[in-house]
Amino acid sequence: MKRINEAEAAEILKSKDNILILTHRSPDGDTLGCAFALRRVLSGMGKTVLVDCSDDIPKKYSYMWGSSEKNYNPQRSMEFTPDFVLAVDVADSKLLGARLMEKFPEIPLCIDHHISNTGYAKMLCLKDSAAACEIVYDIIKCLGVKPDACTADCLYTGISTDTGCFRYSNVTPETHIKAAELISLGARFDEINRVMFETKTRTYLRLEELVLNSIEMYFGGKCAVITITKDMFKQSGSNETECDGIASLPRKIEGVKVGVTLRERADGTFKVSLRTYAPVDASAICAKMGGGGHARAAGCDFAADYADGKKQLLEIIKTELENA
Amino acid sequence: MKRINEAEAAEILKSKDNILILTHRSPDGDTLGCAFALRRVLSGMGKTVLVDCSDDIPKKYSYMWGSSEKNYNPQRSMEFTPDFVLAVDVADSKLLGARLMEKFPEIPLCIDHHISNTGYAKMLCLKDSAAACEIVYDIIKCLGVKPDACTADCLYTGISTDTGCFRYSNVTPETHIKAAELISLGARFDEINRVMFETKTRTYLRLEELVLNSIEMYFGGKCAVITITKDMFKQSGSNETECDGIASLPRKIEGVKVGVTLRERADGTFKVSLRTYAPVDASAICAKMGGGGHARAAGCDFAADYADGKKQLLEIIKTELENA
Numbered sequence: 001m002k003r004i005n006e007a008e009a010a011e012i013l014k015s016k017d018n019i020l021i022l023t024h025r026s027p028d029g030d031t032l033g034c035a036f037a038l039r040r041v042l043s044g045m046g047k048t049v050l051v052d053c054s055d056d057i058p059k060k061y062s063y064m065w066g067s068s069e070k071n072y073n074p075q076r077s078m079e080f081t082p083d084f085v086l087a088v089d090v091a092d093s094k095l096l097g098a099r100l101m102e103k104f105p106e107i108p109l110c111i112d113h114h115i116s117n118t119g120y121a122k123m124l125c126l127k128d129s130a131a132a133c134e135i136v137y138d139i140i141k142c143l144g145v146k147p148d149a150c151t152a153d154c155l156y157t158g159i160s161t162d163t164g165c166f167r168y169s170n171v172t173p174e175t176h177i178k179a180a181e182l183i184s185l186g187a188r189f190d191e192i193n194r195v196m197f198e199t200k201t202r203t204y205l206r207l208e209e210l211v212l213n214s215i216e217m218y219f220g221g222k223c224a225v226i227t228i229t230k231d232m233f234k235q236s237g238s239n240e241t242e243c244d245g246i247a248s249l250p251r252k253i254e255g256v257k258v259g260v261t262l263r264e265r266a267d268g269t270f271k272v273s274l275r276t277y278a279p280v281d282a283s284a285i286c287a288k289m290g291g292g293g294h295a296r297a298a299g300c301d302f303a304a305d306y307a308d309g310k311k312q313l314l315e316i317i318k319t320e321l322e323n324a
Numbered sequence: 325m326k327r328i329n330e331a332e333a334a335e336i337l338k339s340k341d342n343i344l345i346l347t348h349r350s351p352d353g354d355t356l357g358c359a360f361a362l363r364r365v366l367s368g369m370g371k372t373v374l375v376d377c378s379d380d381i382p383k384k385y386s387y388m389w390g391s392s393e394k395n396y397n398p399q400r401s402m403e404f405t406p407d408f409v410l411a412v413d414v415a416d417s418k419l420l421g422a423r424l425m426e427k428f429p430e431i432p433l434c435i436d437h438h439i440s441n442t443g444y445a446k447m448l449c450l451k452d453s454a455a456a457c458e459i460v461y462d463i464i465k466c467l468g469v470k471p472d473a474c475t476a477d478c479l480y481t482g483i484s485t486d487t488g489c490f491r492y493s494n495v496t497p498e499t500h501i502k503a504a505e506l507i508s509l510g511a512r513f514d515e516i517n518r519v520m521f522e523t524k525t526r527t528y529l530r531l532e533e534l535v536l537n538s539i540e541m542y543f544g545g546k547c548a549v550i551t552i553t554k555d556m557f558k559q560s561g562s563n564e565t566e567c568d569g570i571a572s573l574p575r576k577i578e579g580v581k582v583g584v585t586l587r588e589r590a591d592g593t594f595k596v597s598l599r600t601y602a603p604v605d606a607s608a609i610c611a612k613m614g615g616g617g618h619a620r621a622a623g624c625d626f627a628a629d630y631a632d633g634k635k636q637l638l639e640i641i642k643t644e645l646e647n648a
Binding site: 160165166167168169171172173174175176177179180181183184189190193194197198199200201202205206208209212213215217248251252253254277 | 503537539
């Protein structure tokens, strides 16, 4: 694996055509913002560029591919034979999802902001910025292209969603300067933030009601655990695609240092999302459960069943809280 | 009334001593941020500067006056005889509250960002910026002072709280550039945003659970109504002071154009809070109920009882939705 900088990444992209951009599974605003901003800019340079994702792309991101194509059709990407493949905001090739991981066992280029990146790509353009979209924006600058309003929408979305709208500790002065530039370029920040942060479906609100009823507190109120079961999804009519923000809920409770969200998958296994406040290290806790992530946001799976998995996790959290 | 710019305001402040800074009643992050930032900078120039407010200053803002003074004592301000008085973020002298309005019938200087400012002060430094703290920051620059970290905390707080943490349409590129500078100066933005936006008490979450259960939808999902009864406060252990954000809840539901919050007071009467999305005019609806406010946020009271008041309000909303 070779580390490259933004200017080198731009030179490589300039020299390529028939490019496929891969996002991570369960796509979010940052991975999609990177992919569709790059696609738009490179297409504008006369190249053929498509985006692929193992999972469906939620409708709320439809403004990213512009009004000319109302439905982004991943089918087209499946039938496309690219000459060059890159992954954006993908820390580990596993996160591409089974279909894309099998199809592309070798990834020539990865653009990412996770310091935990496994180095699976031949070339890695990595910076510890708040959002991968910050790096993509710098690459676009190196390409000598002025982003149009739709590209600015894509890049702003990644920055806004990965920082909780400029709330989190990953924000730097550079993050705000880029936001200022993107707004000047025409990013519809108020509409984007409304869709990303303000709008809740009725089914999601019903789910939130059930989840609020499930809160358990541990270790003198320093740890809050919520559990989302398949049954709650069924009762509320909600589903996993609506739950982006729910993992941040338990950490919001006054006094909580570790917020835990346990979400039951269709197969009955549990996905664990951890959110912490300094100095508790979420990635250290999840690493002990076979997972990983960032210092304040990390994830893992329960290897055992719910009761045993929770017991094991709570013991690790207890130790981390005592050491913190 | 004479309009002055930031440089002129700075010159005036330079020439004064024994200064009293007045905030608006029900003080928020912007009025307090202006007051304590200016106080800190002017005190650093050797002047005696105090802050006064008609209402108590919530504890969550205690970082604004620095660690040397844990409790800001408005009593001291009451006994102080100033040589110069200015109001910050106060659009109308009525908003000073009865005590300060009576004590200071003439206000020499007002620094404000409300275009609706009534022009009650002899000199007015007004700009249509997202937060009054943006103007105060420019005045501090004109004073030739580099803000310390605590001053940066104050100014960042005003900007962040008056923009819903950079979400709302009042944000400009300049807002983000100032945030970038304040973070560089040491503003503890993550901690501030956590206190201002993230932290929810357990009692508030219990109330939210009860309130979510009370949602009623009208007019094909375009209007959502929540009701908060005295009994819900009792059941949850919450109270009115925890409910700042709850009025924004019904408008968050997908498809909703008019969000209505009906809150029962201790005396059994109901306070109505309306939040709308364009083009529905919240102030027009509330005006017909004897209330008022802004285009997207307004309020009124029920003159009649709950059932009749709600019926009357829903009829007005129906008409507005049909005309919008």
